[in-house]
Amino acid sequence: MEQTAVELKGVEKKMRQKRIGPLNLKLPKGYVIGLIGENGSGKSTLIHMIMKIVFPDRGDISWFGESYPRELPQHVRRQIGFVSEKSSVEEDNLTAEEAAEFRAEWYPEWDQTYFEELLGKFKVPRNIKLRKMSKGERRKYEISAALAHRPQLLLLDEPSSGLDPFAWKLMIDELRDYMESGESTILLSTHIVEEVKRLADYIVLLHHGKLHGMAEKDNLMDNWKEIWVSGGADLARDLPGIIQVQQEIQGVVRMISTECLQTERILQDSGIPVLKTRALELDEILSLWLNGHLPAGVQSGKGD
């Protein structure tokens, strides 16, 4: 049986501008879950609620199977690593080394050797205050510091913003290493589709504060395809998961299917030749999904 790192049940929050929820979501332990959504869709609020920086108006959240009606107890908070979208001002006047000393006191699992190794790899400048660093340098410090206490759950809110392509590649590799044990979980909020493609096992889509569900990434890649078939547009009526049909030249119809494995099987059994198949790019899949075409088997508003 799969274990759950975090579970949200009927979670709702009214913000100044928007309403988020009700959210029902299970983050399975041992996986990277990519969190996708437009600006203002509620991704950061969702992460803040999991950190208990923001308290929901309604609903329940549980961490590793336990829920805590008041503050998140220290031993749970110490299991969580967090890279926030905006760096905290508390550490602004400290150097990376000084900030690490504070963090080391707070986190019993703090691994100074690992932290130093990461700072070295990411080429984070030493002996200058964090607020004097460039956006990318500060980001690299934040990522290193979030990994250094080897948390069970890593919440990353747009971690790669400001990173150069080399640091970005390094971040991907380090996050994969961190996942190696199979015990850790990452919730990764990002606008970079390539990041999701390289790292994520599952994808959660948030739109105007509502969940459009959670899907297995490879399942999406296997099933969302564009196919060209001999025949007319009426073919689509008897096929599953067709979301777009277009008559191309005489006798050839182009379709987009969200259940391509099944679609192709039916076509093959009916003796209708598939002339060409093209896998949709992940960004094409995500925008179709965002526009309300849900992956097969996914219920709107639910992510489990």
Next chain:
Amino acid sequence: MWIPIQLNENSAEPLYHQIESQLRSLIISGQIKEGTLLPSIREFAGRLNCSVITVRRVYQDLENEGLLRTKQGTGTFVAKVGEAERETFRREAVEEALSSAVDVGISVKCEEEELKRLFLAILHKKYHPDEKEGDT
């Protein structure tokens, strides 16, 4: 351990199936030797840009087939492939290739006799490349 697996996203074949059948061929054909330690699930998934769910499924299937074995804490290894399995695999690979060649023949409406003649002629040419054409 580098494993030459080539994924084709535009194929109708699901990713896990592509990985599984290629890895199976590599093991049975002996290109990956008995006792070889395979990459961890997360590492392999990273190299293929696919999810750990897919790789785990492949490892489990091949373990059930007896081609892989997992030692707790050390990793997944290539198991010993029996002579009988290797033989079956050899035959099936050839059968599959021949079968798709026949399908091509059928699709262009070749008669059975014509196909037979063509097959025997190609066979002869491949096995006796030095003989001039028309010698048969």
